[in-house]
Amino acid sequence: MQQMFSETIWLVPLYALIGAVLALPWSPGIIRQTGPRPAGYINTLMTLLAFVHSLFALRAIWHQPPQYLSINWLHAASLNITFDIEISSVTVGALILVTGLNLLAQIYAIGYLEMDWGWARFYSLLALFEAGMCTLVICNSLFFSYVILEILTLGTYLLIGFWFNQSLVVTGARDAFLTKRVGDLILLMGVVALLPLAGTWNYRELAEWATTATIDPKIATLLSLALIAGPLGKCAQFPLHLWLDEAMEGPMPATILRNTIIVSTGAWVLIKLQPVLALSPVASTVMIGIGAVTAIGAGLIAIAQIDIKRSLSYSVSAYMGLVFIAVGTQQDETALRLLFTYAIAMAILVMSIGGIVWNNITQDLTQYGGLWSRRPISGICYLVGAASLVAFPPLGCFWSLTEMADNLWNTHPWLVGVLVAVNGLTAFSVTREFSLIFGGKPKPMTVRSPEALWSLVLPMTIAMGFALHVPILLHQWNLLPEWENLNLTVATPLVISTLVGAGGSAFIYLNDKIAKPIQLKPKAVQDFFAYDLYTAKLYRVTIIFVVGLVSQIIYWFDRYLVDGIINLVGLVTIFSGESLKYNVSGQTQFYFLSILLGVFLFVGVVCFPFLSQLHLIISP
Amino acid sequence: MQLQYCLILAAALFCIGIYGLITSRNAVRVLMSIELMLNAVNLNLMGFSNFLDPSAIKGQIFTIFVITVAAAEAAVGLAIILAIYRNRETVDMEQFNLLKW
Numbered sequence: 001m002q003q004m005f006s007e008t009i010w011l012v013p014l015y016a017l018i019g020a021v022l023a024l025p026w027s028p029g030i031i032r033q034t035g036p037r038p039a040g041y042i043n044t045l046m047t048l049l050a051f052v053h054s055l056f057a058l059r060a061i062w063h064q065p066p067q068y069l070s071i072n073w074l075h076a077a078s079l080n081i082t083f084d085i086e087i088s089s090v091t092v093g094a095l096i097l098v099t100g101l102n103l104l105a106q107i108y109a110i111g112y113l114e115m116d117w118g119w120a121r122f123y124s125l126l127a128l129f130e131a132g133m134c135t136l137v138i139c140n141s142l143f144f145s146y147v148i149l150e151i152l153t154l155g156t157y158l159l160i161g162f163w164f165n166q167s168l169v170v171t172g173a174r175d176a177f178l179t180k181r182v183g184d185l186i187l188l189m190g191v192v193a194l195l196p197l198a199g200t201w202n203y204r205e206l207a208e209w210a211t212t213a214t215i216d217p218k219i220a221t222l223l224s225l226a227l228i229a230g231p232l233g234k235c236a237q238f239p240l241h242l243w244l245d246e247a248m249e250g251p252m253p254a255t256i257l258r259n260t261i262i263v264s265t266g267a268w269v270l271i272k273l274q275p276v277l278a279l280s281p282v283a284s285t286v287m288i289g290i291g292a293v294t295a296i297g298a299g300l301i302a303i304a305q306i307d308i309k310r311s312l313s314y315s316v317s318a319y320m321g322l323v324f325i326a327v328g329t330q331q332d333e334t335a336l337r338l339l340f341t342y343a344i345a346m347a348i349l350v351m352s353i354g355g356i357v358w359n360n361i362t363q364d365l366t367q368y369g370g371l372w373s374r375r376p377i378s379g380i381c382y383l384v385g386a387a388s389l390v391a392f393p394p395l396g397c398f399w400s401l402t403e404m405a406d407n408l409w410n411t412h413p414w415l416v417g418v419l420v421a422v423n424g425l426t427a428f429s430v431t432r433e434f435s436l437i438f439g440g441k442p443k444p445m446t447v448r449s450p451e452a453l454w455s456l457v458l459p460m461t462i463a464m465g466f467a468l469h470v471p472i473l474l475h476q477w478n479l480l481p482e483w484e485n486l487n488l489t490v491a492t493p494l495v496i497s498t499l500v501g502a503g504g505s506a507f508i509y510l511n512d513k514i515a516k517p518i519q520l521k522p523k524a525v526q527d528f529f530a531y532d533l534y535t536a537k538l539y540r541v542t543i544i545f546v547v548g549l550v551s552q553i554i555y556w557f558d559r560y561l562v563d564g565i566i567n568l569v570g571l572v573t574i575f576s577g578e579s580l581k582y583n584v585s586g587q588t589q590f591y592f593l594s595i596l597l598g599v600f601l602f603v604g605v606v607c608f609p610f611l612s613q614l615h616l617i618i619s620p
Numbered sequence: 621m622q623l624q625y626c627l628i629l630a631a632a633l634f635c636i637g638i639y640g641l642i643t644s645r646n647a648v649r650v651l652m653s654i655e656l657m658l659n660a661v662n663l664n665l666m667g668f669s670n671f672l673d674p675s676a677i678k679g680q681i682f683t684i685f686v687i688t689v690a691a692a693e694a695a696v697g698l699a700i701i702l703a704i705y706r707n708r709e710t711v712d713m714e715q716f717n718l719l720k721w
Binding site: 584585589593 | 641642650713714717718719720
């Protein structure tokens, strides 16, 4: 019986897809009478079904060797593309995480989208995302991972562009699509280049191939860099990180998904590709470099934001940077564990602030204050999420961060420094948000702020409960180190950085004696981080400028040179007709002249050989 | 007396005729130039029949035909000039440029 669940695991994405299709009839243009709510209920039910199915499947697959299924998708000439599925405890565990978080986000959306008519579209897109992510995690083929990443890129575009009558939403959706698309396209180059080298797109066979592969280091480097580029865009790493900031224009329940799992899709592919990427030491260095720069940079930017959603979105980039570092240093297990603990913590944070935004309208951190006494549940959830996000023993991310630092300690000690710094910065940032929202005195926007609806609070508290149980779960799965094995040389600085970050932040922002808003002495530095290192301007003067210029030039070339040459032929014909008609002068004598000239010419041409010989005849 | 001189004279006469044909403004003088050209042709025919075909003298028969046809052509030509003159009251060739582009 239980075996059946694990063998039919491929049904899990289909539940969501069915939900996506079933939701559509409640679009306002089709069912005009009864309102859009059934779309949401159906999808929540389908997600619940998928979640329960995955749970049973996990029970069946637990402590079993992974199973592999393969479906022939396309067979043409010598190319054979198969859709491979891996059923292991990791993939099914990821399915549970995906469907579980989706379930929470969909229940959350039932409350959050109370006053919205677009449920059909919203829930269809959420379900499309769920289906895509479920397919991605069980899919064991790089080719189909790419296919799904592209579908999810399109889904991101549509989901961010949900309220498309707002101009910022339209530009945000555009940037999200194009930025992620660029990464995906470079990934496609890598995917296509990999087939002739490895002869397969199956992750398992790729890993086997990579152990014995001997390829030119230059090719390995280029290939690995192309394979990194896709996840680079997906995970909102520098320099392709602006889209995540602008994606915060989308609806909040979608943000839960985006900040927790969608950005993790890139990391998932990156982790799966780790054996191939390990072929090139340059690629590992690049990954570590990008990860470190993003983690530190985004950590600093997050502190300088005044928009509460954007502040969290930069923490997302920072943590994805840590995943990059983990993969760059060949710790794929640790990276997976970090994704797991991070996703749960970030989900709680986003849900908590979503509830705050829902009935305080503003997203401006400087307009908040004094919510602790009236919003205790949101506040406690936020605290638990924040504590799970940073290295705060015994909660989730402490273990993954410590494990990562432990692995790095002997090989890359300076990366432990990065880890500690990012942890401290994130602790500072999340505590700053907490202090500004929940601490201090109420401001005009927050004077009357009741706790949100049950459907906003319920998923938040469930997630909080789960986050509190994560250490127990990890212990149950034997993923926690023994106390005596715990590397205190790295664990202590991590915890200290958490305490320093959080304590410093609380001291600054909960202290009435320090004037708010905080002004850094060099205003330029504060602005530099507040405006996200001026990335929008950077894009505008580099890529956008160059592409714009080139397209202008090509347009000009096409408009004036290519078209012009053809038009010139027409013009010359017209002009010659217009000018040659003056040969018809109306003078009879002129006609005589032309006849005579023609005759002379013709006779001259015809007789020329004879005339030239004539000379010879006469002369002797 | 040689054939060449005869031909060169005829050619010269023909060229004079062409010059007159193309440059004259008076329509009658154009007809006169045409007569000159026809006479140049006749000279050619006569010269060839004299020097190359003295027995059969086919050229002389040709000449007679050309003179006859030239007379007829001159008659028709003058009639046309008269017809134009009646309408336009001039024989200036440069006034007859209605049929242009």
